Amino acid sequence: MITRTIKVRKLPVKTGRMWYVHVPLDLRHLIRKSRQTFAAKTDADAFAKDLAQKRALIESRRQYRVIFYEMPGGASFHQAGATSPLPDLTLTDAFAAVIASKKQSGKRSNTVATLTCSLKSFAEACLKPAGEVVAADVEDWLYTNEWTPKTRKGRLTDLNTAFGWLVKRKMLASNPATAVESPAVAFKPVQILSVKNIRLLLESCRVSDPALLPFLSLVLFGGLRVAEARRCKAGNLINGVIDLGGESCKLNERRCIKISEQLAAWLAVSPFASVDVPKFFKRMVALQKVSGVVIPPNALRHCFCSYHLPILGAEATARAANNSPAMLNRHYLATVSKEEAEEFMALMPEIACK
Numbered sequence: 001m002i003t004r005t006i007k008v009r010k011l012p013v014k015t016g017r018m019w020y021v022h023v024p025l026d027l028r029h030l031i032r033k034s035r036q037t038f039a040a041k042t043d044a045d046a047f048a049k050d051l052a053q054k055r056a057l058i059e060s061r062r063q064y065r066v067i068f069y070e071m072p073g074g075a076s077f078h079q080a081g082a083t084s085p086l087p088d089l090t091l092t093d094a095f096a097a098v099i100a101s102k103k104q105s106g107k108r109s110n111t112v113a114t115l116t117c118s119l120k121s122f123a124e125a126c127l128k129p130a131g132e133v134v135a136a137d138v139e140d141w142l143y144t145n146e147w148t149p150k151t152r153k154g155r156l157t158d159l160n161t162a163f164g165w166l167v168k169r170k171m172l173a174s175n176p177a178t179a180v181e182s183p184a185v186a187f188k189p190v191q192i193l194s195v196k197n198i199r200l201l202l203e204s205c206r207v208s209d210p211a212l213l214p215f216l217s218l219v220l221f222g223g224l225r226v227a228e229a230r231r232c233k234a235g236n237l238i239n240g241v242i243d244l245g246g247e248s249c250k251l252n253e254r255r256c257i258k259i260s261e262q263l264a265a266w267l268a269v270s271p272f273a274s275v276d277v278p279k280f281f282k283r284m285v286a287l288q289k290v291s292g293v294v295i296p297p298n299a300l301r302h303c304f305c306s307y308h309l310p311i312l313g314a315e316a317t318a319r320a321a322n323n324s325p326a327m328l329n330r331h332y333l334a335t336v337s338k339e340e341a342e343e344f345m346a347l348m349p350e351i352a353c354k
Contacts, residue, residue: 006021006051006052007022008044008045009021018039018041019040019043020035020044021035021038021044021051023036024051026058027054031051042235042273042274056103057103089129089130090129090130091128091129091130091133093130095119095120095123097169099115099116110227114154114158115162118154118155118159119162121141121145125140125141126141130171131172133176135176135177137176138156138159138176138180142156152183153183156177160175163176164177189331189335190298190299190302190306190331190332191299192306192307192336193293193299193300195307198220199347200291200292201216201287201293202266202347204287204291205287205291206349208287208291209287211270211272211283212287213266213270214232214267215275215276215280217263217267218267218275219300219304220300221304222260222304223257223301223305223308223320223321224244224301225322226298228244229275231244231276232244232248232275233274233275234271234272234273234274236248237267240258241256241257241259242255242257243256244256244257250322265348266348269349301321302332303344304320305317305321306332308341308345309328309333310336310341311342317332
């Protein structure tokens with residue numbers, strides 16, 4: 001079937017509902033309308049995005065079935081109930097089934113992309129059939145690449161996930177990754193921005209690219225993770241809280257964050273419909289160049305935790321950051337002084353941007 005592109009279109013006449021989305025034939029069994037109309041473009045965009053996600057899920061299920069039936073012995077294996085491992089199963093076919101299964105189960109695109117990267121790397125390095133892979137092959141792959149210990153640990157986890165899935169499906173007899181020792185990762189202190197640099201970053205953002213200000217505010221003063229902040233929309237701000245559903249949060253759990261006076265003041269500077277903006281990463285790089293402030297990885301959220309901990313304590317900061325007190329104390333205890341924390345908490349638009 002030829003699939004029609006899902007687009008938001010504008011109605012030619014002013015009927016009070018100015019936008020519509022055509023529902024393609026391949027999705028008509030889910031939504032029994034030829035098109036859906038909306039008064040607001042944001043609602044139409046959300047509906048179109050939801051349709052695209054439904055189509056992607058259906059396609060991943062179709063690919064999953066195709067992969068099983070096209071691999072050698074796959075049809076009989078799939079129909080017979082899997083009583084013994086598949087003979088001559090290649091790593092490419094095995095990993096394709098794993099990835100298709102993860103997509104079918106609704107795993108987030110970034111999770112699937114990371115897993116795909118690890119599995120592709122191993123399949124290119126190890127040319128054996130999947131059933132002949134041993135722990136030594138996994139170790140050779142891990143340590144011949146010039147990865148950091150943290151990256152090696154993540155790659156091993158991905159491989160363990162894939163082989164574990166294949167064993168559960170009885171496509172393999174054993175998981176070779178379980179016999180490999182997990183790399184030791186040395187503790188590294190978090191990197192944060194000084195209050196002076198935070199003030200400079202916010203001032204530059206307000207002048208050069210105010211559309212990025214809601215993102216900076218939500219992470220710096222609300223404690224949201226980067227991905228959570230980018231998924232936030234104006235509709236998530238209800239009755240003095242930020243209410244994020246499981247589809248927007250880590251571990252698919254709901255988050256409800258109280259909007260502090262400081263966060264409310266910063267959000268009021270640049271009203272938004274959606275935090276995510278086109279060319280987000282390029283604009284963040286440009287902002288760093290304009291401001292002269294380099295933002296280390298995850299430094300904005302580290303700032304929230306570091307500066308709130310001396311004022312609110314571990315329990316309250318952990319609740320606000322959706323983390324545990326033990327994690328807060330391990331990474332952020334004594335990162336900043338109480339005086340520095342008070343200076344951060346006093347950052348308001350009229351002060352920061354003077």
